Amino acid sequence: MTILVLDGGLLTTVQDLGRNGSQKFGVIVSGAMDTYSTRIANLLVGNQQDEAVLEITLVGTKLEFEKDTVISLTGADLQAKLNEETIAMWRPVTVKKGDILTCGFAIEGCRAYLALAGGVDVPVVMGSKSTYMAAGIGGFEGRPLQQGDCVSTGSCQTDTEEMINRIIHRSTPATWSVPASSLIKLHKNQTIRFLRGSEYDAFAEESRKAFITESYTLTPQSNRMGVRLEGPPVQLKEKLELLSEGVTYGTIQIPPNGKPIVLMADRQTTGGYPKIGQVITADLSSLAQCKPGDSVQFIEVTLEDAEAELLRKEKLIEEIQIGIKQKMLDT
Amino acid sequence: MTQHTLLTIQPLGDSAVTITLGQGIHPEVHQKVKGLSRALEEQPFDGMIETVPSYNKLTVYYSPFEVYRSQSATLGTTAFEMVTKYIQCISETIHETAAAKGRLIELPVLYGGYAGPDLAFVAQHNGLSIEEVIDIHANGEYLVYMIGFAPGFPFLGGMDEKIATPRKETPRTAIPAGSVGIAGMQTGVYPLKTPGGWQIIGHTPTPLFLPELSPPSYLQAGDRVKFRPVTEIEYKQLKKVTS
Numbered sequence: 001m002t003i004l005v006l007d008g009g010l011l012t013t014v015q016d017l018g019r020n021g022s023q024k025f026g027v028i029v030s031g032a033m034d035t036y037s038t039r040i041a042n043l044l045v046g047n048q049q050d051e052a053v054l055e056i057t058l059v060g061t062k063l064e065f066e067k068d069t070v071i072s073l074t075g076a077d078l079q080a081k082l083n084e085e086t087i088a089m090w091r092p093v094t095v096k097k098g099d100i101l102t103c104g105f106a107i108e109g110c111r112a113y114l115a116l117a118g119g120v121d122v123p124v125v126m127g128s129k130s131t132y133m134a135a136g137i138g139g140f141e142g143r144p145l146q147q148g149d150c151v152s153t154g155s156c157q158t159d160t161e162e163m164i165n166r167i168i169h170r171s172t173p174a175t176w177s178v179p180a181s182s183l184i185k186l187h188k189n190q191t192i193r194f195l196r197g198s199e200y201d202a203f204a205e206e207s208r209k210a211f212i213t214e215s216y217t218l219t220p221q222s223n224r225m226g227v228r229l230e231g232p233p234v235q236l237k238e239k240l241e242l243l244s245e246g247v248t249y250g251t252i253q254i255p256p257n258g259k260p261i262v263l264m265a266d267r268q269t270t271g272g273y274p275k276i277g278q279v280i281t282a283d284l285s286s287l288a289q290c291k292p293g294d295s296v297q298f299i300e301v302t303l304e305d306a307e308a309e310l311l312r313k314e315k316l317i318e319e320i321q322i323g324i325k326q327k328m329l330d331t
Numbered sequence: 332m333t334q335h336t337l338l339t340i341q342p343l344g345d346s347a348v349t350i351t352l353g354q355g356i357h358p359e360v361h362q363k364v365k366g367l368s369r370a371l372e373e374q375p376f377d378g379m380i381e382t383v384p385s386y387n388k389l390t391v392y393y394s395p396f397e398v399y400r401s402q403s404a405t406l407g408t409t410a411f412e413m414v415t416k417y418i419q420c421i422s423e424t425i426h427e428t429a430a431a432k433g434r435l436i437e438l439p440v441l442y443g444g445y446a447g448p449d450l451a452f453v454a455q456h457n458g459l460s461i462e463e464v465i466d467i468h469a470n471g472e473y474l475v476y477m478i479g480f481a482p483g484f485p486f487l488g489g490m491d492e493k494i495a496t497p498r499k500e501t502p503r504t505a506i507p508a509g510s511v512g513i514a515g516m517q518t519g520v521y522p523l524k525t526p527g528g529w530q531i532i533g534h535t536p537t538p539l540f541l542p543e544l545s546p547p548s549y550l551q552a553g554d555r556v557k558f559r560p561v562t563e564i565e566y567k568q569l570k571k572v573t574s
Contacts (some may be wrong), residue, residue, distance in 0.1 A: 021381045022489075023392070024368075026478040026522075030566035074454045079357050126547060135482055135523060149527030198349060243356065244479060245488065246383035246390025248347045269383060270479030281395075306345040307395050307409050314396045 001067035001153050007163070008146040008151070009061030009103060011224075014120050014139035015265075016052040019128035020323070023269040029249070030130040030138065033111055033224060033265045033288035034181040037075035042180065043324050044072035044092050047159035049317075051119035052129035052147070056112045058291060061103045061145075063114075063198060065095045068165045069153065070117040073313050074178075076109025076186065078288055081196035090177040092328075094168050104160035110291035111184035117164045119154040133266070163328050174326055178320055181315055185286040188294045189215065193301045197252060197275030199240065206232040207258075211276060212298055216260060220292040224266040227287060234276060235257025246273040250287070262287065280306035282313050337365075338422055341416045343390060349416055350389045356488050356508050360387045361476055365433075367418075373405045376514040377401035377419045379408075384552045385477045386486075391418065430452045433475070435554035438520065438535045440469070440511050440564035446534035451511060453496045465560055467491045470531065473518065475554040483522035483540030483548040487556060490518045502528035509534050511558065522548075533558075536570040 007014075017038065018031025030036035032055055041051040053060075056078060065071075073080055074090050080087045080103045087093060087101070095101070103112065122129050122140055131139025140151060155161075167174075185191075200208070216231035234254045246254070251263045253273035262279055263271070265288075278288055280301060290296060301309075339351045352367065353360030367380045367391050378397030383390045383398075395410035400493065402413040442465045443450040453465045473487040480486075490513070498514045503526060505510070510521045512529030521527060524538035535558075539549045550556065 020392075022547060022554065023383045024478060025481065025546055025549060026482040026484050028482075072358070082555075092538055104436070126540060126545075134525075135540070135542065147463050195342065195344055243386045244345070244477065245349065245385040246343070246392075248343055248392065250344055254393055265398055268476065268480060270385060278342075281344065293495045303345060304409055308491070309401075310345060310395055311399065 001065075001069055001118075001230070003151045003153070004064040004066060004141075005062075005147055005149040005151065006064055006100065007060055007062035008054060008149070009098075010059050011057040012132070012145040013055050013060045013131040014122055014145075014151075015054065015055045016054050016128055017050040018125050019130055019132065019138065019236045022126050022245055023246070025060045026253070027126060028132065028134070028269060028271055030132050031128070032113065034075050034113065034184060036285040036313070037111075037117075037180070040090065040178055040180060040183070040320060041072045041074040041113040042069045042119075043321050044074070045070050045115045045117040045249055046118070046328070047115060047119050051115070052122065053120070053225075054114040054151075056103055056114060058102065058106045058110060063101045065099045065101070066097060068094070068096050069169050071095055072115045072181065073112055074115075075112040076106050078112045079104035080108050080112065080114040087173075088177060090172045090180055092167055094173065105292060109289040111287070111288060114119075116153045117160070120204055121154040154300045163289050165232075169329070174327070179322070182316060183285065184289060186289050190286055190290055190294065190296045192287050193199070193280045193299050193306070194277035195280060195301065195303055195306055196253060197277045199242070199274035199318055200276055201255070202236050202274055204235050204237050204239055207232075208276070211260075212300060215295045217295045218290050218292045221293045222290075222292055224264055226264050226267060227262040227263070227290065229260045231260075234260060236274060240274055242272050242274060244270045247271040248278070249277055249282040249329050250284050252277040252279065264288065265272055280310040281311060282306065332508075338419075340402050340418060342411050344522065345395055347354055347392045348411070348418070350391065351387060352389065352417060353387050356386050356476065358474055358488075361474065361553070364389050367422055369553075370421050370425050371418070372422060375556050376414065383477075385479070410440070418421055433551070433555055435472075435555045435557065436550060437557050437559050438511075439539050439561045439566065439569055440533040440535050441563060442468075442533040442560055444563075445565070447511070447532040449499070449512075449530035450532040453494060453532055455495055456496045459493065464532065467494050468518065469558045472555045475550050475552055475556060477552050478548050478550065479520070481523050481525055481540075482527070482542075483550065485550045485556065487518050491517060496530050498532060500529035502526055506531060507534070508540075509536060509538070511535055534566075535574050536566060538573055
């Protein structure tokens, strides 16, 4: 089955959970910015959690379905409509041939995730379907979706297909939805937890204080590579020359202008700016849902807390997975 | 003999660690980085995702959830402790002799002209003739310390100070893939068409980023690189073969 792209919107790309294992060759990880929403979206249509989805940014995407199927929409609330009706998020939704999904403006969050039963049928490049825009590989022809593109969905496993058929043919639509608020937050003012970075002590006392007491605003230059922040400048005690080294998702770098940059999914593999901190993995999805103009307040936590929070959310996803399966069997 | 490396392991957030194996840009320090990355790749711990070597450090990426699920609790109470213990154990088993010298790779280069528009500037800046710059650049043997910045982009060490030249004041908006450049004390090759401020002295027809191959990067950390000057005729023949 295929989906016809009527409008690619601001930025719509195919993403899975990232291209791991090739960073030593300078190949960036890419992947969905908000991995929790991606994983839940997939579970809702019977896919594996790491299947590719469409990441829809802020505004404007319009798609037409060319066959009956089941989809799910998670993440940001882009006031999406299926034909004329507001589409329910965080639950499986049946679509008919000829139905049109239209995204409006983001009223909450920044990125919505559209999962399709069977996933997205694009080639696997270096172990991933994610779009690597700078190198023009992966995803749909290595680029964002645009008007006229025909995106094919993959094929479901037999038991999934049976389940999907049941959902399509049942008389009443699903009335339940996954409670996502304990996984991700979509507020305009986010509290983001971080761990100290390796150069934390090299920053001036008043800068370290400002970093945790003041809030920082996302600038319009923020994108899939990095969240760029405006706020009280963060200064080093004295000039520091560092050699480039491996960085990761959530690394908070401070370039010479003192304005923090949090590295996101499309970050380069290595960097040489001093690192004041590292956003905890459990909060990356919430940060990925911040849009320009939103603000973040950083709070320091311990490594033990960061790990505990990550494990708590993994447990929660396991429970959600069991819950979804149960609901689907009930139908 | 075991390599009594004093290594420090620092968390890079909750899902990666940075291991420091020495200071500065030295082949001996880098040898240790490569030795540890090889050992970890041959014997990864459960939950390990990948490693990224740099000049004097090795970054190891892992899933704390997978580490918890599979490691014995005797190694520690947090995933970070478990990973740290494992890396310390494995580093004690590394022998100096195991760290073999990297491959020697020759890159053909057409210097100057349309292939290297900044070659004359590099010569002038250093008070050398164009031929002298080519001679110095092509006679060096360069160590690939790391691949980063762009896919397949080698950070090379070992360039002669005599041809060091600062970056361009205004970066070019697009530098063709294969361009050989100089930036300060560094030399390197652009694997993809990207914007950049390096002084471009030549062009190699050898592709450095091959996404359809495994590994996708022609060069790897630890390799040694030599540049071989070629004539325009040979350059065009080589280009035909590789395109």
